[in-house]
Amino acid sequence: MNEFDLIRQYFTRPTPRADLGIGDDAALLSISAGNQLAVSTDMLVAGRHFFPDADPERLGHKCLAVNLSDLAAMGAKPSWFTLSIALPEVNEEWLAAFSRGIFALANEHQVELVGGDTTRGPLTIAIQIAGEVPRGQAMLRSGAKTDDDIWVSGPLGGAAAAVMHRSGRVTLPQDVFKQCDLRLDLPQPRVAFGQAIAHLAHAALDISDGLAGDLRHICNRSHCGAVVFVDQVPPAEQLIHLPAELALEAKLAGGDDYELCFTAPVSARNKLQKIAAEQGMAISRIGQIVATTQPSIQFLDTQNQALALTLGGFDHFRT
Incomplete structure (x- = not known):
């Protein structure tokens, strides 16, 4: 041939x-x-x-x-x-x-x-x-506005857990690994949802290299900061099988989720939830865009105390 x-x-x-x-x-x-x-x-x-x-x-x-x-x-x-x-x-x-x-x-x-x-x-x-x-309606990374809510579609970290298992960092039960492997191998692009929220969202990107690294792109392009409430970031259910530190890494910095991270005004909350429900999806409000002199992300715990996290996204030339 x-x-x-x-x-x-x-x-x-x-x-x-x-x-x-x-x-x-x-x-x-x-x-x-x-x-x-x-x-x-x-x-x-x-x-x-x-x-x-x-x-x-x-x-x-x-x-x-x-x-x-x-x-x-x-x-x-x-x-x-x-x-x-x-x-x-x-x-x-x-x-x-x-x-x-x-x-x-x-x-x-x-x-x-x-x-x-x-x-x-x-x-x-x-x-x-x-x-x-x-024309003029594309969601851009540069569109985030102060006081916007930060949202993500779907749970995060399942694909990263599969990579951790495959690379020997953890050993998952076989049935759990197969579930995570499906997330890694068969991501579901949120095409219809992206089109449906474009008139409501101010900024968006897909989570390919991890939430911490990808959200930073919005901060950099929009010249703003982000506050993320760590416990509001939805974990893949399989992460309960990981040590707490690795579970946190998987949901905040794990790649290959291909969910959407987007910002939108507070006034859009009900409409966004309705669109997600109509499409059989769960979306989570995980934080807020804030005004800062330097683009940054602050991760807060349940007591609104800052966490000393240094997690970043995947970088092909550093990883």
Whole structure:
């Protein structure tokens, strides 16, 4: 099987919403009047972003999910993506499973594969995703305002617990590990929720590298501070099987959750809760945006006392 046979067999699907899809030097796309094009890209490298023995069908899901999550954080509707993949060899069984995973999620969110590239090399997957958002309505990291509530969707730390188990830092009961592994391998991008709250939220991002590190991006871009009530940050239920210190690390600094962290005015509380309930989700109000001279995050305990935490997010060049 040569490169073009591989593309034709495993990655070519109809693209009715694109003017031109796979098969030429570039795709041709048209966006609706009054909208902006939102574009994001993520690269996943074996041994860095996923374990080398990762199930290929789950890996197909995850590599698209992390990109969908970026558009969810902007309140954008995803439409198209490209896939570039380096493979150490042509393994048809692996490719069949990988493409099943990626297209199952693509079909769920009605997003089309319109191009990409293949080559031989260490297993590396790069996806670029594009979608539409009404002009001027994208949720930005720079939009947080003083006295905004800080919210997160879903519980945090389950994926981090799976990584801790896989790397030998803890040993979880097998059934608990399998639950955490699902969180790690099959994140659920909050696409519909992101679009639904875009008119209410002031700032947003997705939690990919840990709450502590990612919320700091909002603080930096919005020139503000954040106060986070640690006990209000919802932990994944499996964290009860971790030592207290590691459980705290998992929910505050663990990556791969791909939940949304967003800020919104106090007046939006009831509407946000209603939207979440309509979508069968739980959202948690975890803190407040405050005015500061330097961007910072302060973590408080149940007595409103500051905790001396030095947790940060994942950094590819420091970790």
